[in-house]
Amino acid sequence: MLHTFKGGVHPKYFRYLTRNRSLMIASLPEKVSIPLSQHIGIPAEPVVKRGDYVKVGTMIARGTKFISTSIHSSISGVVSAIENQPHPVLGSAPAIIIEGDGKDEYEAVSTNNPESLSADEILDILKQKGIVGLGGATFPTHAKLTLPKGKKVDTFILNGAECEPYLTGDYRIMVEKTEEIIGGLKIIKKLLNAERSYIGIEKDKPEAIRRFRELLDNEENIEVVPLKVKYPQGGEKQLIKTILNREVPSGGLPVDVGCIVNNVGTALSVYEAIRHGKPLYQRVVTVTGSIVRNPGNLIVRIGTRIGELIDQCGGLTEKAGKIIVGGPMMGFAQHTLDVPVIKSTTGILCLSEKEAEKEGELPCIHCARCVDVCPMGLLPTEMRKEIRAGHWETLKEYNLLDCIECGCCEFSCPANIPLVQLFKLGKSEIRRIERL
Amino acid sequence: MKEGFIISASPHVKSGMTVGSMMRGVLYALIPTTIAAIYLFRIKAVILILVCVVSSLLTEIVFQKLRHKKISILDGSALVTGLLLALILPPGIPLGTAALGAIIAIALGKQIFGGLGYNIFNPALVGRAFLMASFPVILTTWINPITLDAVTQATPLGLMKFQGVSTPVINLILGQTAGSLGETSAIAILLGGIFLLWKGYIDWRIPVGYISTVFVIGELIHILNPARFPSPLFQIFAGGLLFGAFFMATDPVTSPITKKGRWIFGIGGGILLIFIRIWGGLPEGVMYSILLMNMTVPLINRFTRPKPFGYRGRK
Numbered sequence: 001m002l003h004t005f006k007g008g009v010h011p012k013y014f015r016y017l018t019r020n021r022s023l024m025i026a027s028l029p030e031k032v033s034i035p036l037s038q039h040i041g042i043p044a045e046p047v048v049k050r051g052d053y054v055k056v057g058t059m060i061a062r063g064t065k066f067i068s069t070s071i072h073s074s075i076s077g078v079v080s081a082i083e084n085q086p087h088p089v090l091g092s093a094p095a096i097i098i099e100g101d102g103k104d105e106y107e108a109v110s111t112n113n114p115e116s117l118s119a120d121e122i123l124d125i126l127k128q129k130g131i132v133g134l135g136g137a138t139f140p141t142h143a144k145l146t147l148p149k150g151k152k153v154d155t156f157i158l159n160g161a162e163c164e165p166y167l168t169g170d171y172r173i174m175v176e177k178t179e180e181i182i183g184g185l186k187i188i189k190k191l192l193n194a195e196r197s198y199i200g201i202e203k204d205k206p207e208a209i210r211r212f213r214e215l216l217d218n219e220e221n222i223e224v225v226p227l228k229v230k231y232p233q234g235g236e237k238q239l240i241k242t243i244l245n246r247e248v249p250s251g252g253l254p255v256d257v258g259c260i261v262n263n264v265g266t267a268l269s270v271y272e273a274i275r276h277g278k279p280l281y282q283r284v285v286t287v288t289g290s291i292v293r294n295p296g297n298l299i300v301r302i303g304t305r306i307g308e309l310i311d312q313c314g315g316l317t318e319k320a321g322k323i324i325v326g327g328p329m330m331g332f333a334q335h336t337l338d339v340p341v342i343k344s345t346t347g348i349l350c351l352s353e354k355e356a357e358k359e360g361e362l363p364c365i366h367c368a369r370c371v372d373v374c375p376m377g378l379l380p381t382e383m384r385k386e387i388r389a390g391h392w393e394t395l396k397e398y399n400l401l402d403c404i405e406c407g408c409c410e411f412s413c414p415a416n417i418p419l420v421q422l423f424k425l426g427k428s429e430i431r432r433i434e435r436l
Numbered sequence: 437m438k439e440g441f442i443i444s445a446s447p448h449v450k451s452g453m454t455v456g457s458m459m460r461g462v463l464y465a466l467i468p469t470t471i472a473a474i475y476l477f478r479i480k481a482v483i484l485i486l487v488c489v490v491s492s493l494l495t496e497i498v499f500q501k502l503r504h505k506k507i508s509i510l511d512g513s514a515l516v517t518g519l520l521l522a523l524i525l526p527p528g529i530p531l532g533t534a535a536l537g538a539i540i541a542i543a544l545g546k547q548i549f550g551g552l553g554y555n556i557f558n559p560a561l562v563g564r565a566f567l568m569a570s571f572p573v574i575l576t577t578w579i580n581p582i583t584l585d586a587v588t589q590a591t592p593l594g595l596m597k598f599q600g601v602s603t604p605v606i607n608l609i610l611g612q613t614a615g616s617l618g619e620t621s622a623i624a625i626l627l628g629g630i631f632l633l634w635k636g637y638i639d640w641r642i643p644v645g646y647i648s649t650v651f652v653i654g655e656l657i658h659i660l661n662p663a664r665f666p667s668p669l670f671q672i673f674a675g676g677l678l679f680g681a682f683f684m685a686t687d688p689v690t691s692p693i694t695k696k697g698r699w700i701f702g703i704g705g706g707i708l709l710i711f712i713r714i715w716g717g718l719p720e721g722v723m724y725s726i727l728l729m730n731m732t733v734p735l736i737n738r739f740t741r742p743k744p745f746g747y748r749g750r751k
Binding site (some may be wrong): 006009011012071145165189237241247248249250251252287320321322324326328329330332333335336337349351356358359362363364365366367368369371372375376377378379382383398399405407410411412413414415416418420421424 | 445450689744745
């Protein structure tokens, strides 16, 4: 029997567009715009100034606080400015602009044998190399892997669910870089002192499941778990529930139920950082959509303009109605193609005008589809009512703060009510009131 | 902005299910029943359906014009209400009376609360309840199917209740009995009900809870006193239970949003129905059992909130 969780939806996946497109190295950008805020937590502080020469992998900004991390140059060239630039999530934010010299010179790095490093040394390297969660949330990895005092972790889970429609970047690295991912998994498992480890993969990726099983044949305590294909299977809480039948308490962290979850892409970059000393200056981005002439999975330098990547994929066959950074369920719509790829950019999705069309909102008919599909067991239709009425106190009773904004409710809503937008508003309003 | 892309919050894709497609689904599901009604009651059925549908649509238009609201008859909900009302009225009802019922259904049943989505009671049942209170004789005067005898004919439930005469269940299933336009043929109703369930337009908990409760209580009292109480199959196939269970009680606007709540709604309706049929003054209780349960929906919703994810063992 396949494991699963309560609720969830079955959107059209469109993975056939890019599933069989091997990883391809994107052309070297002439210029990159690298935002200082690319992760959850405090933005990094620049350590270069205008006119400085940098190489690939040169640290250009340092994470000063614990929940923060370093940022590195992704090309060699000269820092031309540090100023506000378009940002795919924040709209506009400070970024370091580097004009490339086309030489692609690399900073010298030291390689390590993971076996000989202590836990603290590993965590320090991860912070120095700017490693963050690559599933989309970009929580600094060194912070996630530092266990709070008194907490123990018995299980480490590798998240290869990749449940967002259209995206295939994780799938490609699972197929093409299986050994490196397992290398990363072993580093993290040892670091956490976890007894067991699981790799959760949705069963629509049989090739990835097969590759891992082949290589893990002789491994005890590392198990590949095929998962039912359902969105949001890759949500951290949903994945833990599915694999371990443990429920992360409201407001809590996976560590509270004795486990840690990392994305497969994160494991890959952990391996590369520890083994080869490679900072996080590139990532896999799925450039896709029915109107992209030649969609694919690209290895992209951080800071590359998304418009450049669309051009490299043959451009668009018709005018785009919507450009999304991320997947269609949780990604961010962009007003310009000038935003750069950042550490959280899993994909660039181009929808045609027809696909992007939104029908007008109708009255809620209480069909409760939103209730049926909510993976957090909330009552979206009731929360909507309270938000529109401004009843912030009642909203806490409805546990609005537990909403993970996965979008299942709005996806299913026959009345086209902008539920996620309302919930984002409601949550920020509750937090604002709490701060007062 | 300069590139003219649409900006909106996530999600950026939809399931494709819309209010319009749900209303269309209900209309498709009503096709077998409508055909059966027209077969059994001929031209009378056609005219009654037309009168109810047209009156409903016109009432909606007039009401929305007066309230300076956007005319929304294209959402199909008024059409559904009109058709549902026609199907639960006696086939021989004077057309003016039927039109009045449709006007009340839309005006007092729906628009006065703010229109689609805001009403407390099932609009078609409000229309019928109004007529029942105002014209009790007309609403309990039945004609024979096919022959359309003007001779007053009691329904199987009426025959049972007031004269102790039972009707064979097979006649109830095929529909060759007196009764409301759309509730005589069980087969036609079940076809539509199965379609609604299969397409996911309704939740199975309400019809299953409603019908099985009637069956269980019906069986119990039948065992206790077979001479006085009919068999549970008779309870299920006679009158408007099936039609009510699949087409009226499942109206999303007026039924609970939680799964547990839908069970309570269905089971509560079943208990009320049996009480009215057996101990009430009327032979049939589908209409009032659903209307009464409609009233309890806000309360049911409040007390059946599911425990959210991450609250295991708390509270």
